[in-house]
Amino acid sequence: ILTKCDTQNWQGYLQAHRLRRAYFRSFGATATDHGHPTARTENLSCEDAAALFDKVVRGQASPQEAERFRGQMLTEMARMSLEDSMVMQLHPGSWRNHSPTIFSAYGRDKGFDIPKSADFVGGLKPLLDRFGHEKNFTLILFTLDETTLSRELAPLAGAYPCLKLGPAWWFYDSPEGMRRYRELVTETAGFYNTVGFNDDTRALCTIPARHDMARRIDCGFLAGLVATHMLEEAEAHQVAYELAYSLAKKAYRL
Template identity: 60%
Template sequence: MDDDRLLPAEPGVRAIARELYRHAKDLPLISPHGHVDPAILADDRPFPDPARLIVVPDHYVTRMLASQGVPPAALGVLAVDGTPVETDGRTIWRLLAERWHLFRGTPSRLWIERVLADVFGVGVPLGPATADAVYDAVAERLAGPDFRPRALFERFNLEVLATTESPLSDLGQHAKLAADGWGGPGGRVITTFRPDDLVDLDWPGWAERIDRFGAATFAQFLDRLRQRRYDFIAAGATSSDHGHPTAATLALPPAEAATIFGRALRGRAEPGDAERFRAHMLVEFARMSVDDGLVMQLHPGAVRDHNTALFARHGRDVGGDIPSPTEYVRSLRPLLDEFGTDPRFRIVLYTLDETTFTRELAPLAGGYPAVFLGAPWWFLDSPEGLRRFREAVTETAGFYNTAGFVDDTRAFCSIPVRHDVARRVDAGFLARLVAEHRLPLDEAAETIADLAYHLPKRVYRRTVRNGATG
């Protein structure tokens, strides 16, 4: 019965879902947005111990444990303030196993259980009594050549994996991948242009980073960004990504944008400058996308580093962020007025505020040919979140104004598991449409294959080695 996990409980609908899932199950994985360190694949070294692979880098896991009083330092999370952290993988693993009950009903439990079973072939349930046995079994497999990163990449049936880098990156790992035949345009591991650290005036150290970037004026800043985008395209990039606090866009007069930039460089930014500058830069980046073809992704709505103590001790991206209500209709209008119907422009919208799916995002995707809806992301990346997404947007936006599934993960070994969850959820949703005589079975089969594979290739302009667009 485990083969029916996440499929509908009603026997007749489940039988249809089984048939539909079969059409998507073995399709290659397209991972057009994520945060896997490219060095993992460039160096192809054996993974470290199970804890450093599965626990330490996964802020879904460390966040839950921190909420129950286990400090991240005890889980091996690097501290930026010099606090000693646990370095023994077995000790970290035991902490997870002793508190495994905390993850009941969460996607983290589902992902980890499937990673243990499907990737490592460990069928023993995790818990306090089995912690060492599970740890030893995973560690034994990690020592073998079949569990090196590139071997797993092959086994996962990954066609393409996109990482995410700042314009300040020298893209050295991607150059190494390209030299090995893994990277570059049409390659299997590609980069994504993520300029947040250069456009967010509120991000500590912004002026120093601009100095490193080599831009003394706003005009130089724009020129350097354009140049770097082409460097990223040469490293395989097909998209940019923008993680802003809001979805605000604004077309400022060039002189006003230059004035804000200059004030910030002198350390004299005024209230409101940061939001106006970010909003203006989204329009500038849309203009660049029209010129160079990069698909634009927008990930707004996270209040970063809400947990001040966690940020002070461990820095960014360790689980201290909180979703916030996000407005799209008025916020995006300046950008969409200029580019929303331009056939050269494409933007994929994500949200952490699922109340906007039906009210704002689905109508926007149904009203502008440039707009596509990204999969449920971060706090919404769960079986129930994926179901609610399909229920909320399909009637207005259909299936083909969505962009397929993205895993958005740092946890390399969870990639196939996350995609499998999405495919099972879509099989269940489509099966209900078939059972209710709202969609023929053959069209549902075609649709699930599109959602799993063809749509993300098309939306993200994935190009294969021979130059043909997928």
Template identity: 55%
Template sequence: MFERFQIEVLATTDAATSELEEHQKLRASDWHGRMIPTFRPDAVVNIQPGFAEQIRLLSQVSGVDVSDYRTYLTALEQRRRFFKELGATATDHAAQSAYTARLSAHEADAIFQRALKDEASAEDARRFTGHMLIELARMSVEDGLVMQIHIGSSRDHNPDLLTRFGRDMGADIPTSSEFTHNFKPLLDLFGRDPRLSLILFNLDETTYSRELAPLAGHYPALRLGPPWWFFDSILGMRRYFANVVETAGIYNTAGFNDDTRAYPSIPARHDVWRRVSADWLAGLVVEGIVDEEDAHEMSIDLAYRLAKRSYKLEG
């Protein structure tokens, strides 16, 4: 299927505590397809039930005795190096809101210690995630991994479903988001740093033209990811082009990267994006906004080259 779909690179999403056994087996095999991991540390960053157990696993796989905030950062940095050694070019992070704020090391350690004892409050969790998004951006500046952030899903909304099947099994609902103020602490520090590549995904379409397009147009580190999840559809893509591109342009977007758990859907999802983006560009040609030669080049960029460039997959 990998060859039939003409896939050049397939990236899995893997927990920070994963030992990536399957990736190591693939590298040792005679199969020559390019399959790489993606560093996803949500379980050891977002404070929720089971956080202390996740930190124990982090300590175990990293070989770092994680007992405080300082050693916690050391363990995360070790895991990122391990993922890079196995081909990773990106990280992925989920947060319900775009809130970021810098904590002192003392404040961060106090929250971390409460979390290890299962005594952290909801406000502790919010502040810690907001701080860690900044720390993880700092790590991306240092190690070169592209940083993806997915914002705006209220997960496990249905308590009956959560009780019966556990976390992340459905009933995830989009929420409203605010970026101009919430994301400013991170952008103040790293938004103008050429070493950072930050790709932002969001489930609140009302932010597209009001906030995301202007922010991506201004901060060189920031790229907008394609319509995601609920909006990975014909109408969702059309709304995205209408609301984003006039201000941000196509070259402040990441093109299209598939985000699916259904392997056979990959070619269909890319085909939908190609068709919608070609239709949108054809409209610009008809209106005389771009000529046909430029539209042809833009269509290749939107379908292929932008994603390769954004995720550092060239070469």
């Protein structure tokens, strides 16, 4: 209805996405955000993707095929980001509405969204095989699985030019969560493969306090590096400015 595209066929469905992206870009949007259960991606041929889409539309896809389609759509979103220069964000790893008792009694979003383990190295490989070295593509990764920060995400962001690490998110958007984040990612990914601090909360009145907290935690981390002679004080001042302002502005093409 919105796009007048035939969304019952694969190419029409993709074109509808392109038109809606263009609509939001016309109002100043510079990034997309994708909330998925996992970081799984696929890189199917056009023919295989169209055949899979047909099964999904007809309601004949198995759960495994539905997940495969979800993964293919992440790769299609990456392709569109190359076309329209929108930054791509991925927030995977939440088991939504974990308690059926609470969900049936009160509905969704009642405190039972729980972090779960994530596989970024294997999950993102099809997408990175296709677009990982494209100069005009940026993918910002977030995680609810802290164990992946030093083991997977920091090495990936240090290796692939398209990848950046988003700040500590949701359960870890806290003083200790932010400290652990810096300790786990900085040695391998550095500061400039992160995007500083951003905030997509709907609790609008908390935004100034959250940014203030993030800046204090980052400055405390930098002070430790100065005290141990790993950074000069002037360098720490510059990095603090980058973390508070410049990195986010650059990453989101503002």
